[in-house]
Amino acid sequence: MGIAYDEELINHAIQTLFTYLFERRKSISVPVSPFAYLASSLRRLVLKEAGKRRNDCLSIDDVQVAGYDFGLEVDAEATMVRAECTEQTVRALQGALNGLTNMQREIIYLKYYEGLDNKSISEITGYADKTIRNVASTALARLRKDKMLGRAYG
Template identity: 30%
Template sequence: MSNDNNRLIRPDDSALWDLFRAGDEAAYTQLMKMYSKTLFNYGFRICQDKDFLKDCIQDVFLELWNRRLKISSTPAVKYYLFKALRLRIFREQAKWNRGEQLDDNYEFVVEFNIETKMIADLETIELSTRIQQVLNALPNRQREIMYLRFYEGLDFDNISQIMDLSKQSVHNLLQKAYKSFRSEWLILITLFSKHII
């Protein structure tokens, strides 16, 4: 099993999932506690209407409980929940307070924890801020893919299913994001090197 899948699959998740599917309310409650914050963090990057987002998360869990006998077993609970939330947000977009239309031009806000995720050895706020600016300059889908791949540890198959894209499209968008990020990264490193010398 790859490291990506190890980050995606926690041993207790699939066991809890199966208990929940069998009607165990304690397992269901535990899953909600484990994933509500993670789902909110992901959903907030798509829609910044907090009340709407909380409703979507609640609806996802309510629907899961109501359909528990029809839901299949899964080793990747996080992926399953991300996909369910993303579908719910897009399906319920007419209820957004701001009345925005959500399509391919939706805003995906990235607030990576730069210090722990990308530059653990560099403890400078200026460089972290500049890197975050580079990430946020990427097109929305590229930002979302970068978030799902590197922050949430999802693999190409999971990302393609969550975002309803082909695996090749995910790969192509990620390569474009890499290319953009690398060119900006070289500029940042050059500027940073001159600044600290």
């Protein structure tokens, strides 16, 4: 849902993925990381389906331009319970996250929300390990420098 806010498209992609896995269950080898395998397969299918609907192929970098956006939202309730922060802090954090690029939000999501390591993220996104490190580092530096976020937590 972070790539395409189209529930029908997502459901179709999930059904397609599991149909594919079921039909080829005897010939598919067991992946090192089942989560990374499923996530990357589903990501590719969603981008492919979104591209079909727009008559071309999309990458994660193209999704915002094509009307899709990798959404990363702050879970306000969990954030408030953990950090006992105010609504202003949640808004500041959401604003800072919205200021990141699609690629940065996707990597931050996979790294910190899903708890994946760089190798798993690399398998999912197809980006090089070094790219993931650089993008995550740049995104975190950008979040640290965000003035509204600094005021909210300062």
